[in-house]
Amino acid sequence: MSSDHQSNILSVLVVEILTQAALRPEFAFLGKSPSEARERFIGIVPGENTAVAQIASDGMNLDQKSALEVLLQKELAQHGLSATVYYKRRHSFADRMTLPDNGPTQPPPNRPGAFGVKMQLKPIPGVKKVIAVSSGKGGVGKSTVSVNLAAGLAAQGQAVGLLDADLYGPSAPLMMGIHGPISISADQKMIPHEKHGVKVMSFGFMSDPYHPVIWRGPMIAKALEQLFYQTVWGELDYLIIDLPPGTGDVQLTLIENVPLHGGIVVSTPQAVALLDAHKGLSMFEKLKVPVLGLVENMSHFRCSSCGHLDDIFGQAQIEAFAEERKIPIIGRIPLHRRIREASDGGIPVINLDPEFALYYMPIIEAVLRG
Structure with a gap:
């Protein structure tokens, strides 16, 4: 199987995992609809029995990232893959300040910081x-x-x-x-x-x-x-x-x-x-x-x-x-x-x-x- 073909199959798999997760209350932070959850998928890098899934982390806190990472690792393990999740913000810090928060209410930032730190x-x-x-x-x-x-x-x-x-x-x-x-x-x-x-x-x-x-x-x-x-x-x-x-x-x-x-x-x-x-x-x-x-x-x-x-x-x-x-x-x-x-x-x-x-x-x- 070519690398591109394997990547396409894994992409479909991860998108489906995100779509199904968005229907569960504990993963409501993924988006208001399954389509928003699917849009969080950036890409995947396959390896020999491994995969690095790239997910957009905008609006997600540490607990939410950890929960999603555990879910993806569990689901991909059923397909014989050891998974790693790489989170990446798609928006600049200034843009993120105005994005809707789909997860639990968080206190507003006390002050902006460098390096994208909230x-x-x-x-x-x-x-x-x-x-x-x-x-x-x-x-x-x-x-x-x-x-x-x-x-x-x-x-x-x-x-x-x-x-x-x-x-x-x-x-x-x-x-x-x-x-x-x-x-x-x-x-x-x-x-x-x-x-x-x-x-x-x-x-x-x-x-x-x-x-x-x-x-x-x-x-x-x-x-x-x-x-x-x-x-x-x-x-x-x-x-x-x-x-x-x-x-x-x-x-x-x-x-x-x-x-x-x-x-x-x-x-x-x-x-x-x-x-x-x-x-x-x-x-x-x-x-x-x-x-x-x-x-x-x-x-x-x-x-x-x-x-x-x-x-x-x-x-x-x-x-x-x-x-x-x-x-x-x-x-x-x-x-x-x-x-x-x-x-x-x-x-x-x-x-x-x-x-x-x-x-x-x-x-x-x-x-x-x-």
Whole structure:
């Protein structure tokens, strides 16, 4: 069978699935009539026992996308196909603002955002200020900064929570020295662990540390929203969110849902890390998130034997970055064995060694001022 012929057969199949689904009340969001539902079909790319269905997602929310994806996967599986759904908006953001909503009533966007993000901000109950700690590149020490920032704020008498939002590679359980599953409240909400004066929630408490989380965007976004709103945070002055590296689904889900008081960008000083830091900073700026400052991690190597300082990653690049982007450097953290040992041992170095706590104090003060 030729690829074109196979594509035509699968197209007819998917269109029929959409037509029949539109007759069911739970899929009313597909359109007011079967013909509107059929118009959501964009195309299909067949493969060997696989198919990627392209569906127009205009007017659909995350739950509706997930429900339709499950239906298509179930129906196509009966034909021996492993299906994937690729959602694509057919209309521009401005056009979508005037389209009729065929699904459940949604609150209007609080404000428009860049990248087609629909800002429907919903505060986390009991949380006064949310601080997002971001990096464009992995391995620059963002989680170490997040953990010590949270512990440092708690040491200053603030009520603090830490949400480890890196669902693919959670590190807060190790760095905070917390192990074991979470508890569930009587109203079926998750109760965070508490240690070092910080309430901690991480997907790492609910997953096997030796097995990867192989989830696509909609599932990740849904899990993240549950961590935001289905956790018993209580009354918090600050919730520190340790974001995964990059500018993907997790970051956009956070920014389009949670009112952020400020963002912090973490980078090492070498050019390759700063290249990605530009992207993280631009994401905050375009989506109108106030940026509190830049943290330079691994600023220099400090020898544990003689105390000699060596700028092994250089300094000129970070200074040029800060000047170009008009962002203050609010912290310079050295590359030192003591910090690594504390993190691996599950104790924030800010609570373990007063000498190294001094490196994190400017970051804490910047957050308190902001």
